[in-house]
Structures are given as C-alpha cells and as structure tokens.
Amino acid sequence: MSRVTKTQLTIRGFDERLDRRIREVARENGISRNQAALRLLRRGAGLDEVGGNPRAIGTALDDLIGTWSERDARELDEAVKDFEVIDEALWR
Numbered sequence: 001m002s003r004v005t006k007t008q009l010t011i012r013g014f015d016e017r018l019d020r021r022i023r024e025v026a027r028e029n030g031i032s033r034n035q036a037a038l039r040l041l042r043r044g045a046g047l048d049e050v051g052g053n054p055r056a057i058g059t060a061l062d063d064l065i066g067t068w069s070e071r072d073a074r075e076l077d078e079a080v081k082d083f084e085v086i087d088e089a090l091w092r
Contacts, residue, residue: 011037 026036068076 022033022036022040025031025040026033029036029039031039
C-alpha cells in the first residue's frame with residue numbers, strides 16, 4: 001500500500017474547462033476539489049489511485065459508463081441475442 005505524503009503544489013494557469021471538470025469529479029464522487037484534482041492527475045499520469053478498490057479490475061472503461069443511449073443498448077442486445085440461446089444438443 002502506498003503512503004500518502006503531505007507534499008504541496010500550487011498550480012496556476014488552468015482554464016475554465018479544467019476547473020469545471022475538477023468540480024464535476026468532486027461533485028460526482030462526493031470529494032473535495034483537491035481530492036478530485038489529485039485523482040485526475042494520478043489518472044492522467046497513468047498511476048493507480050491511492051486507496052482504490054483492490055478488487056477492481058481496472059479503470060480503462062470508466063469514461064464510457066453512462067454514455068450509452070437506449071438505442072445503443074438495443075443494438076447491443078440485438079447483436080448478442082444468438083449467444084443467449086442454449087443449444088440443447090451440445091448438453092447431451
């Protein structure tokens with residue numbers, strides 16, 4: 001397990017889009033803006049999040065969560081419906 005240090009860094013010059021994203025991450029996760037900024041920095045640097053879920057497989061697809069439309073879901077269901085059919089002859 002990583003040990004968290006108390007190192008400080010002041011960052012100047014980030015734009016409004018980044019500020020909004022930090023605020024969104026903070027609000028969505030119920031964390032402070034500082035914690036959200038650290039989370040985004042660690043993710044951008046390709047580092048594991050400190051205190052993350054040790055059973056989590058990964059975060060590579062996290063940005064896709066909640067992005068599918070109802071149409072996307074229907075199309076996927078249609079595309080994989082053949083995999084839902086059990087071939088009784090194979091089970092004898």
